[in-house]
Amino acid sequence: MAESMRAARPGRRSRRPKSFDAGRVCLRDGCTTVISRYNRSEFCFKHRPVSYPRLRGVLAEDREPRGA
Numbered sequence: 001m002a003e004s005m006r007a008a009r010p011g012r013r014s015r016r017p018k019s020f021d022a023g024r025v026c027l028r029d030g031c032t033t034v035i036s037r038y039n040r041s042e043f044c045f046k047h048r049p050v051s052y053p054r055l056r057g058v059l060a061e062d063r064e065p066r067g068a
């Protein structure tokens, strides 16, 4: 039954770690910050687009959530 084992071999290539090209540089013009290969973003931590959680389109910190 060695053949069935070979056929069911999971294969090492399919289970590669989530990493990206090493030595990438921030896409921002003039920025030469090298991005970690584990960083999904195409920008460095300073230029990466920040996604704030939006509540009703207004920053939650603007008003106190309590009261009417």
Ligand SMILES: [Zn+2]
Binding pocket: 026, 027, 028, 031, 032, 033, 043, 044, 045, 046, 047, 048
């Ligand atoms: Zn940058």
